[in-house]
Amino acid sequence: MKVRSAEEQDMTGTPMKFVPVQLLQQRNAEIHNMIARRAYELFDCHGRVPNHEIDNWMQAGSELIYPCCHDLEESAEDIILHIDLPGGLTADQLRVSVEPRRILVTSGLSRSNYF
Numbered sequence: 333m334k335v336r337s338a339e340e341q342d343m344t345g346t347p348m349k350f351v352p353v354q355l356l357q358q359r360n361a362e363i364h365n366m367i368a369r370r371a372y373e374l375f376d377c378h379g380r381v382p383n384h385e386i387d388n389w390m391q392a393g394s395e396l397i398y399p400c401c402h403d404l405e406e407s408a409e410d411i412i413l414h415i416d417l418p419g420g421l422t423a424d425q426l427r428v429s430v431e432p433r434r435i436l437v438t439s440g441l442s443r444s445n446y447f
Contacts, residue, residue: 356436374392
C-alpha cells in the first residue's frame, strides 16, 4: 500500500459516508434548540432587555455554527465537495446527506456546517 502525502490526499479527497436525511434533520433540530437555549441565556445575562432577540439569536448561532469555505463540483457520476475543515476536524468525523437542492454536512462536534 502506497502512503500518500497530505498534499496528495487533499487533491484526491476523502470519500464520505452518507447517512439517512432523518438523522441529520434530527441533528438540525438539536442545533436549533441549542441556539434557542443559548439565545435565552444571552437575553438573561443582558438583564432581560427586550428588543434584542435577533442580536441574541445571531450571537448564539455564531457560537455554535462554523461557516466554512467550500467548493462544489458535479458530474454525471459524482458530487465533489471540497471543504476547508477547522483545525483538528477530519473527514471521517463528518456526516453527509444529499437531497434534492440541498447537501447537509454535520460533525459530531458542537459546531456544524450547512451548505
